[in-house]
Amino acid sequence: MTENKRKRQARRIIQYLPIYIMMLPGLIYLVINNILPMFGVIIAFKNLDFRKGILFSDWAGFENFRFLFASGEAFKMIRNTLGYNIVFIVLGIIMGVAVAILMNEVRSKLALKAYQTFILIPNLMSFVIISYLVYAFLAPDTGLVNNSILEPLGISGISWYTKPEYWPLILTIVNMWQSIGFTAIIYYSTIIGISTDYYEAATLDGASKWQQIKNITLPLLKPTIITLFILNVGHIFNSNFGLFYQVPRNQGMLYETTRTIDVYVYNALMNNNDYAMSSAASVFQSFVGAFTLIAANMIIRKVRPEDSLF
Amino acid sequence: MVQGKGMRILANSVLTLLAAFAILPIVLLLIGSFTDNTTALQEGFSYFPSKLSGEAYRYILDQWTTIGKGYLNTILISATGTAVSLLITAMFSYGLAIRDLPGRGIIMGILLLTMLFNGGIVSQFFVYTNFIRVKDTFFALLVPNFLLNGFNVILVSNYFRNNVFGGILEAAKIDGASEYRIFWKIAVPLSVPILATIGVMTAIGYWNDWTNGLYYLSARDGKQYYTIQLILNEINNNVNFLASRAAEMGLTLDTSSIPSTTVRMAIAFVGILPVLVAYPFFQKYFVKGISVGGLKG
CATH class of the missing domain: 1.10.3720.10 (MetI-like)
Known part of the structure; x- marks a missing residue:
């Protein structure tokens, strides 16, 4: 039974692999254009210093x-x-x-x-x-x-x-x-x-x-x-x-x-x-x-x- | 029925006035561009200038290296952007339309999150200047904001599910056609109406865009990618700069370094002309794009 299920699962992934590949460019774009900027909101809570970079600048809280x-x-x-x-x-x-x-x-x-x-x-x-x-x-x-x-x-x-x-x-x-x-x-x-x-x-x-x-x-x-x-x-x-x-x-x-x-x-x-x-x-x-x-x-x-x- | 007739007359008169109101400013731009420059400076722009001249357009032809380049960039970015955007959107939407695709829920979640929340222009600016460096490249105009949007994805994906999936698609699968083949040979041709609709909206978006250039093309290193919109924007900036300098120093405006006022009108008119000429051909899709897109856009 489990053998069968695993086989079916594997078959499904192979069957859908081309679909995932087709979706990949769109997904990558959403990550770059939309998801990364969401993390970028930390800039507002930082005391931005370019020598230290965005991630390592000091926190400024709500200043x-x-x-x-x-x-x-x-x-x-x-x-x-x-x-x-x-x-x-x-x-x-x-x-x-x-x-x-x-x-x-x-x-x-x-x-x-x-x-x-x-x-x-x-x-x-x-x-x-x-x-x-x-x-x-x-x-x-x-x-x-x-x-x-x-x-x-x-x-x-x-x-x-x-x-x-x-x-x-x-x-x-x-x-x-x-x-x-x-x-x-x-x-x-x-x-x-x-x-x-x-x-x-x-x-x-x-x-x-x-x-x-x-x-x-x-x-x-x-x-x-x-x-x-x-x-x-x-x-x-x-x-x-x-x-x-x-x-x-x-x-x-x-x-x-x-x-x-x-x-x-x-x-x-x-x-x-x-x-x-x-x-x-x-x-x-x-x-x-x-x-x-x-x-x-x-x-x-x-x-x-x-x-x-x- | 007398009342119905009165209503019809009212409707036609009001709509005629509105139609005139919509295009009269553009008519002024056109007449302004054909006004003799000295006349424009003396009498101002008018629907009935006392002297017409084609001088402004002759200037544009002389300066065609700059303006022609801007035109070429506009056409290039609109064509590339629309093609890439349609391809990415169609492929992404195709997958999302498959209900039992493993992991579909997660992908849908990401998509909805992007429709609901954005990090704001400042953090997007840092992503595109520090992580994915598009600044002062062709990608500056192509990539930010326009390639894929959640609303289009949902629109196309619904179209696939309602009008494409089923019958022929299943038959092709049984015949052993590959997923790519099915997508290209069956799904895409069957969804031309919706792809044309979002394609027209995307093309207009790229043609008219000046914000990406404003943020990601600098006047020093990005100028070779300036589109017609960005050239117009730059002229505006120069006019404003000179005017404020002149006001500060109490001098009269020295406009020798910027195109004359009628030339500016001519460049603006040249910028919208292709859209106006092509408008009758894409109007059907444009209206459709508004009525399907308006409600949730």
């Missing part, structure tokens, strides 16, 4: 974190990260659902395809390119806004890239411009999955369009809205580095309202070589981020078990 939070910069970047995310999540739901519902009302296939094509184009652009687009509008000397809008109105040009108070609005507009097509398509793909029977029955009963939207479309969209909402909340400590780094052109004078955790980490690491602060901020973001993602997933599992991530 790096203490410095980070004592500096007062931590508060602002966390406030910015959370603040923008809250605005983006709320606007994303409202506008995304609205655009998806409108798409569903278009009868012409050609027109629908044209709308989808156009509103997705911003999603194809890198944020470097988007920073050029924004600069064409906002450059103090050659920008369209100062030259063709404000000047004819008799208002003197605004130095956009030195005035932080305008940037919450600018970044929100740019973010919506770039992401609205993407969000709307997700909701739209749920709507087209709704059976037309519901709408036909409602029309026969004399329900108005608005009543159909309120009583059929929105309730059936609710699960998608909730899932997307919770997933976004799970990423609330992350920000779109491109949006906050490229679009304000990394201008120090704008940091008050444009610097998120990701922008801070980049500048501290690459421009100031401040390993203590950058690793503390980065590791803080990872841990708190993982915590919110797990919490968000637990909520999904309660509300819609089939949509939970894990």
Whole structure:
């Protein structure tokens, strides 16, 4: 019996050996790209000294974190990260659902395809390119806004890239411009999955369009809205580095309202070589981020078990 | 039905406005790149410039060694990255799709862990600069972040299990075909729809990426690998640097060492042109990628 079992086991491993070999590159990549950096979080607890190397540098305990939070910069970047995310999540739901519902009302296939094509184009652009687009509008000397809008109105040009108070609005507009097509398509793909029977029955009963939207479309969209909402909340400590780094052109004078955790980490690491602060901020973001993602997933599992991530 | 018609008119008008809102900035970029440079400096960028000129594009042609090199690098990295990523992802997902694979639970656990937790950019930076040294090589653009992601693996692996495994595959096994043969000759051809979808998303990701270069290519030793995005990023940095220096010293901006403002617009437009031209051909997969990927991405 055991003889047989061992034989079977051996046969299975030989049978699956090619499979393991095929999986090996992916597995090695996950170890390099994802698992090794997980151990790298110890940098945040070290007093990094390159002569001793990362592993043998002295432990610093929570000193790096203490410095980070004592500096007062931590508060602002966390406030910015959370603040923008809250605005983006709320606007994303409202506008995304609205655009998806409108798409569903278009009868012409050609027109629908044209709308989808156009509103997705911003999603194809890198944020470097988007920073050029924004600069064409906002450059103090050659920008369209100062030259063709404000000047004819008799208002003197605004130095956009030195005035932080305008940037919450600018970044929100740019973010919506770039992401609205993407969000709307997700909701739209749920709507087209709704059976037309519901709408036909409602029309026969004399329900108005608005009543159909309120009583059929929105309730059936609710699960998608909730899932997307919770997933976004799970990423609330992350920000779109491109949006906050490229679009304000990394201008120090704008940091008050444009610097998120990701922008801070980049500048501290690459421009100031401040390993203590950058690793503390980065590791803080990872841990708190993982915590919110797990919490968000637990909520999904309660509300819609089939949509939970894990 | 009158109400239905009203709704339709509303939908079409709002969506037309949105479509215009989406592309008008890109139109400004295009017109800006064709504006006469002196006109741009005097009147600013405008949808109706008083003088047009092809000067900016002539400059680009003159400077083609730099910009052409950037283009070539972009194409090279997008093609290599997409091919390698698809291969690794398909092979990995194929194994993961086999339910009774010994050790599958552990591998799945590792995959989920990577989707849930990351060590952050600083520790990743140290891994790629101290342990696996990719700095200032072609691998700097290729390896970090993009080759394999958990979500794609789960997507492809589900596709294998639902649409590929069973019937023909079992028949081929009984006929004694090797696992490699089955993977290449049956599983891969049958999963072209999902591979095309994630392939398009990966290709766009590589084409548009500038973050890997920002972290892992230095201006001194990594410049020969600069893609079009990184060239644009470098121009931005130079403009910012000169502007801040000029402000500090109370001088007017000396822009002689950087491309003129219309040339910068032209380079940016040249950077997005291939994507726009190819867009109609991959749009189907792009939309599909968003609707399958959006929910859990």
